[in-house]
Amino acid sequence: MSQRLVATHLVDMMAPVLVLWLVMSLSGTWAVDKGNFKTCDQSAFCKRQRALKPGESPYRALLETMELTGTRLTLQLINDNNKVRLLLELYRLQGNITRVKINELKPLKPRYEVPDVLIREPPTEPLSLLSQDENGVVLSLGSESQRVIVSARPFRLDIMEGREVLMSLNSRGLLAFEHLRMRKDTFSYKVTSTVASVWDNIKRVFSSQVDPEGEKKEEADPASQAEKAKEEEEEEKVEAGMWEETFKSHSDSKPNGPSAISLDFSLPGVEHVYGIPEHADTLRLKTTENGDPYRLYNLDVFQYELYNPMALYGAVPVMLAHNAQRTTGIFWLNAAETWVDISSNTAGKTVFGKMLDYVQGSSETPQTDVRWISESGIIDVFIMLGPTPKDVFSQYASLTGTQSFPPEAAVGYHQCRWNYNDQEDVTSVDAGFDEHDIPYDYIWLDIEHTDGKRYFTWDPHKFATPKEMLQGLMDKKRKMVAIVDPHIKVDSNYKIHNEIRNRAFYIKNKDGGDYEGWCWPGSAGYPDFTRADMRDWWASMFAYDQYEGSMENLYAWNDMNEPSVFNGPEVTMHKDAVHGAWEHRDMHNLYGFYVQMATAQGLIQRSGGVERPFVLTRAFFAGSQRYGAVWTGDNAAEWEHLKISIPMCLSLGLVGISFCGADVGGFFKSPSTELLVRWYQTGAYQPFFRAHAHLDTPRREPWLFGPENTALIREAVRQRYTLLPYWYQQFYHAHRTGQPIMRPLWVEYPQDPATFALDDEFLIGRDLLVHPVTEEGARGVTAYLPGKDEVWFDVHTFQKHNGAQNLYIPVTIRSIPVFQRGGSIIPRKSRVRRSSSCMMQDPYTLYVALNPQRTATGELYIDDGHTFNYEKKEFIHRKLFFANNMLSSVNLAPDSQFSTQSWFERIIILGASKPGKVTLKTADGQESQLEFDFDASMSVLTLRKPGMNAGLDWNVMLQLP
Template identity: 45%
Template sequence: MRLINIALVVVLTVHSTFSVDKNNFKTCEQSGFCKRLRNLKPEKSQYSLNLDSVFVHGNVLSAEVITVNHDTENKNVLWHYALKLSALVDGTFRVEIDEAEPLYPRYRTQLSLDGEPKPDSLKLVSKENGQITVSNSQGYKVVIRAEPLKFTFLDKNGEEAVVLNDNAQLFVEPLRVKNSGDEENAVESDEGAWSESFKSHHDSKPRGNEAVSLDVAFPDADQVYGIPEHTDKLNLATTTSGEPYRLYNLDVFEFELDSRMAIYGAIPVLYAHGSKRTVGVFWHNSAETWVDIVNYGDETVVGSLVNLVTGGQKRRVDARLMSESGIVDVFVMMGDRPSDVFRQYTKLTGVAPLPPRFSLAYHQSRWNYVDEADVRAVDEGFDEHDVPADVLWLDIEYTDGKKYFTWDPIKFPHPAEMVANLTAKGRKMVVIIDPHIKREAGYFLHEDATEMGLYVKNKDGKDYDGWCWPGSSSYLDFFNPAVIKYYTERYKFQNFPGTSKDVHIWNDMNEPSVFNGPEITMPKDCRHYKSPQDGEEGIASFWEHRHVHNEYGLSYIKGTHEGMMARTDAHYRPFILSRAVFAGTQRFAAVWTGDNMAEWGFLAASVPMCLSLATAGVSFCGSDVGGFFKYPDAELMTRWYQAGAFQAFFRAHSHIETKRREPWLYDATTLARIRDAVRRRYALLDFWYTLFYEHSIDGLPVTRPLFQQYPQEQQTYTIDNTYLLGDKLLVSPVVEAGVSSVKVYLPGRERRELWYDVDTFQQHSANGHIHQDVNIGKIPVYQRGGTIIPRKERVRRSSTLMTNDPYTLLAALDVNGTAEGTLYIDDGETFDYKSNKYIYAKITFSPDAMTYKLQNNAHYPTRTWVERIVVAGIKTAPKSAQLIQGESRSALHMTIHRGNDVLVVRKPGAKMAADWEIRFTY
């Protein structure tokens, strides 16, 4: 036990230094495959297409690819590969290159896709002059040059949009037999061919080198985006003078800003954007991945040389993706606008399902609320100080000795009663469940996992033993169907006493984090379950952790999701929060940006970090309000609440060693400002809920970069401190101390957009940057002219208690005096909406009438109604207004505020369960 305590003290000491120890994490030079592949830069690709092997059937072109030794007179064929090019719906293509007859199967990523992609047709257009041309049903073409191999994807105008292997950086290292002496002799000069070491950790590499690489060129692109999670800007930087971007899920204590280092998330999707088009590539690979970027428009040495040679600036961005294992499996998404390509990506990996409504409200957390009395005091504190809150969170200390699915018998002896006290007020609870399982005799989960063989194995086939919060720990292997079955059962209410449908789950440390492991994670040569195949023995009978690493957190939250669904027979929607992120995570969980600090830079970084995740399918994102480490002063805390109120996931959270910081522990003035920020969020909950419903239907980000809505406006391409919620609100959080004015960009000059300050209804014409005066109580938020937003102004202590409260509809008019919006309503917690028990309505305003029309044949018996309509930008006030709903007609009372051209219709009383219209006369 003393050893456990010593280990945990060391970890906590590291947590207290407040600076990342880079020595714990690899550079490209220290990562064998990255160093090896990055240094390989041939002038000509060794890969060629065998034209005689080409066969097109249905939506697939298949062919043989060979590698050729160009240094020999006879061009000896070295290796054979199988090429498969598939046409998929919505203008997406898939390119797969695998060994034709591998020594044993290479790993193919299993969990990121949301089902099998839907096929499109593929037609052979021509086969001549050493190349093949095929096209899909939408008119996109792919030209495949045979020697050296190159793939050119043409847009509908016949222009090059994406090019694969233009820079001859396609490599698929073939699997080989390990002969005696290979490891000592470094076969064929391959550094670390059969083993590799980092610090004191040794990786046995039983399969040898098996890396893959591909270069992707984006002609006419100005910027590239994506590959979250990183802490630099939204638009990706040229990497030639430094480290590539790294995608490898890691628990990086006190991660630093403006860095390309790997942290908790790894989503290998890239988007390229310019005024001509937007395109994307999804690198379907779950192994450690490094990405180099060269933007020829950057002011770099490379860019300057190219400009000198070409006689001007070259509009093109090149990327190179390098992974430790797997096959070449890349989806090319042809766009051609940002919204198109974002939809294409979520068609592949899925959308966030409609979350329970409470999860969009305010969450209060800390490591840790110490006991039931503490939980009760915090709960009552929100009521006493009139601050709304929906969820209280418990970190690891609620458990019995850090054994998950248990409660501390002294500190939390009555969990069911504690939860019931919260739910009586409409509140919920979230408790943490981490993947590390305490290796303690008598702990049922450990005993079961040991007996049933459910743990990840080490390189020797024994249960892997690592160190995390409980000390000695093992990890369930969620790639094993038996683990999923067993783990799902753990969430049943009878197996987790004290929980109910109102207790939800937080999955932390699921990269996985292993304190004594290489790079604070699991060794790459650990073994995972593999479906048995006839005749497969030895290393062919399991997958290594190196193959599945970035998928592990996804496999874990998928298991949690199945357990949460099963406990209520799939009646209630679960809420899950995950720290590890991979492609497809959005189907199961929300995410947060990890263990940030109470510093202004981390507040500022939360905006591009969540924007980047949103473009990669993960809209349900936020940061720890106030910062996890350190203590925010009153100004920083105020600004963080104001920013958090306009991020999808809104949670305050802090480290166990920090000073308590519930809102009422600040001075009265700061408390009032925090209360105002939280109340702003609650007033807009139905707007957020509608956005998430629409995301679940069309796949577009809830939180959007400006270039998504204004793709021709070049000034938006590098703006990442300002963003849109849907296409209706523009938000620019204040992220600097002591400012009285901030610079905000208002897009849409060519569209003659109008923007309305949500606090004053002051109207601004889109004209680029403006200087917005701010005080400590204000951040710049604008509603776009031409939109209608639903609000609920009767803010109560939890969102549940606001269910039947009336709406205020806020219409901001465009230059034509019109506006439109939408509203989604259901019960907020069940899956009944899938049985048509919901309302989705379109609201329109013109000078003659305002209409509310149901867009579905569903029925939901809501008791909500309209208590107020506010119209901003009214130029000519109507003389009268009449509500028409069914057979009923009633005159309405209106007032006009000439100072800011605002019309207010008071208490029209229109019901949300049926169509209605308000007619204006002049």
């Protein structure tokens, strides 16, 4: 081997070690070092904006500039301090949404407007003028009852329904828009200033000829001169951080100067707000008056701290506000670093001015005030007016799309570790699941499977024959996920690097060269995924003839896509890096969104558009739901991390990202056996179900903790697989409607204040309530069962409980408290096999839980589980309902051509009465008597082997004695 090859090999071997050392140093040896991440006071624009005082707005609306053209209102705003004008645009969108845009009227250069997140240009509806006077204007938002009031001095905007203020904008006067300007010490500024000065002198001379007193008058205006001097003095005071700032050892140049934007929103009558993930915090967002605002800035945070507003891996700038009367939402479409302040106030402060004389207000009414602050871009906000939670979900889905519909196997269990050592290790782990009778669908490979962290490659020694490995999994109807990160090793012998460099696809640094930073391979370049041609090329790399060794059962995982830059500021990219005409600061939070988009596109293209992709991402933004799943990042094997996984996933579901989960067992550290078992029991009832562990942790495959714990984990995983028909049905509905899969109780019980702050239990769809055990050594939990006139059935014991109560539940290590809502029908599959694909044609069991009115409804959805053929109506969709002692199946997809071999092997009716006989009538008119058992002590009726096909019409009649 040549000296050069030896040296290269040593560098490849040492780079990960050096990087690990660097990361551990940055992160405080596997614990977050908050000193590596900015506070608001250390973020110049946040500190600057937060220093503004409420009630001193310099902005007023110039009513004489108003234009109303059908569906669009435009109006100029002026800042009386600096005379800079802004342009306000207001739209009424279909579906009860109002859009407000504010930009500079004449910016020095275009400001960044977020592309690609909206699925289309939202359709608009007409606006009409109701009244106007010197104080403002009143517009109709589609009806007389819903109006928007624009007040002129100071500018504010109120959205009303009847006499109720739903939301106010700039009611606290915190609108701020830092206009683009030239730096005073630049040549361009001096030339421009000189030209302007000469022109002013010419005008003064001309003016003095026309009016001899003109020059004298201008010179004698001390108020004007004082105002100008004061403005210059104020600008000098805040000069620090406006054109550049330093954090730790990193300098952030700002060639375009200060460009921050801010706007406040007041929510009368609201005490509970939710959303703006990702934060490791409670479901209900907290007030931030006494600390930092919530931060939205995608960052690689090792072992993040809990109950903290610090930024994490993803950013979705969507907030929901809820009270017993109404749910509304705010979607702040901006991809720059953003801070969100939340405070409590009183409704009386939103009610003033002639235009609002007829509004009733009470100082005792609660109110939440929210302020959004972003570093750059424009104000582009969508106000979703509900009125119900489901309306807000539909409104947001109409803007950014719905959750992608995954292959059914992706809803099963995933086994992952950093890293499975080699092909033999993969084979051994795969065999271990069979030996211990635990089902799974995907086994995962982390970064060590590659050839020296070169993505789209395999280690030539440890994974020498990847197709043989993949074929072995395929023979068992199992699949694999391999990591493909967006940092590309700088290596002239690496095809991917050479292609990206030759096509000039790398992000540039401020000086025009390719941006380079340190990540797992050592020195790495970062492809510019904001470019459509780059994304197209990246997608083409997943083709089977490009990604050598890949097969149709290999899927993808995008990690480190915040992007993570180990030697960058805050472990991410420098903000003055360049994407074409734009700085990275403008679009930072979009990078991971684009990486997942391109990867999903690649998996679809490689199959000719036939197969659904599965892509997991760590970084995300609004709209990421269209491309796959997310997880909560580098958590730890601690009880508090288990608990926080629930509100973290609930928060994501509220803003459209339903396919969420947390690393089962915790990524860092080693869980106790009790914690591991409890985590499996919790993860089995979250949408994305994956175990994962750090490289330095002891192995933790499910069978390594003794036969008793293996049995407990097996049972939790098997519960997941029996419920796959219901889970898959929920994903179908999320894809069609935008409704969350894992949802807080208040979504289904919006008028029950007892549900508003609950985040230790949740619903799957409407009909399953889960209260995981997340306390060490717990001997009981207290679950709130909602619904005054409802009943809930324990899915394990079939015991019936009334709603609207706090129920104490004794638990053992085997317990997973789950309840089925009375009035629901849930399909299950009782024959658990080694993977979901092995269960495709297996029979169903229906669990019919009767409500006090002795009725129940449900659905059954079946398709091929992996292609896009469902878009061609190739699926079975049945409505199941029980009423008048008859259970029926009715076709909801009459045009479907799809069929199944699956049949019903059992029907279990909870809360039933004992029948005299049971008759089955099929679609062809044939009747037969069914055998049944009745448990009088629990009122459970079991119909055995009814035998009808799952895709056909039928009725089952209970004839009571």
